[in-house]
Amino acid sequence: MKVARLRLDRSGSQNNIGLTALDSAPAWTGLRALNSDPATMRRHRLYAESSDNDITRRFDLLRTLMADTIEEHGILRLGVTAPTRGSGTSFIAANLALAMARRPSSRVVLADMNLRRPGLARMFGANPPAPLSDVLTGGAPVSGHLRLFGNNLALLLNSKNVESSAEMLQEPATAHALREMRQQFLPTLEIYDLPPVLGRDDLLSFLPQLDGVVLVADGTRNTSQQVREAEDLLTGRTRLVAVVLNRGEVRRSVFEIIQGIRDRFFGGRDKEQV
Incomplete structure (x- = not known):
């Protein structure tokens, strides 16, 4: 995995309660524990503890590269997406959440918002308490669905496909459920595992929440054209915080388009790359 820190936008974010110091949170500490399977997590390359491991080192570095940007611009609701299916979005979202949760002062929520193809529950070897659609439509409280992994990470999992997912993500009930979760549990960061940008409107439907x-x-697998199309759809709709190049040798065409995105936002200035 190679990481490029992409953007330091100077504008403020809207509708954002911001990052706060970790204070007493009875609702958070009262969450039920997640029954996960360590062997399944290792098989999917998810590691909770920081160790002398190449994956944790890289995600700890990504966490540190992003931390100043997140705090400076008050980013609370962070989505993780990709141009197309199969790019490793869930792997990146889960390990980034685990890395963020290794900070003692953090309270991180990781939510599976890829409603058509949920995958986080399988990666953690866990069974969701109910379909996530029950929470998003207001039929069940979010407090009964969240599960605590360790002390600083809570997961909002799903295992039931939702074919009308774009419509559900656009509904006011979804925004209301997530706002109630935010107000009740006071997370310092919310990370959303999202569907791909291209092909359907699910991701665009959820952008107002990010x-x-x-x-x-x-x-x-991703071509330069796919990355460019995804970047064009995101431009003007949300803040592009980072680009993560995942898996295998990066083809030159993909590297060139990533470099072009960096130049567009930074005006050609040198930035960190791992």
Whole structure:
């Protein structure tokens, strides 16, 4: 995995309660524990503890590269998406959430908003308490659905496909459910595993709920045209926080388009790349 820190936007975010110091949170500490399977997590390359491991080192570095941007611009609601299916969005979202949760002062919520193809529950080896649609439509409280993993990470999982997912994501009830979760549990960061940008309108339907996105580009399958099309759809609709180049050798065409995106936002200035 190679990481490019992409944007330091100077504008403020809207509808954002911001990052706060970790204070007493009875609602958070009262959440039920997640029954996950460590062997399943390892098989999907999810690691909760920081160790001498290449994956955790890279995600800890990504966390640190993004931390100043997140705090400076008050980013609370962060989406993770990709141009197309199969680019490793869930892998990036889950490991980024685990890395963020390793900070003692954090309260991180990781939510599976890829309603057509949910995958986080399978990666954690866990069974969601109910379909996430029950929460998003107001039929069940979010407090009964969230599960605590360790001390600083809570998961909003799903295992039932929703074919009318774009319509559900646009509904006021979805925004209301997430706002209630925010007010009740006071997370310092929300990370949303999202559907791909291209092909359907699910991702665009959810953008009003976000302060910024991380775009995942698969170095073995995404073309420069796909990355460009995804970036064009996001431009003007949300803040592009970072681009993560994932998996395998990066083809030159993909690298060139990523470099072009960086030049567009930074005016050609040198920035960090791992």
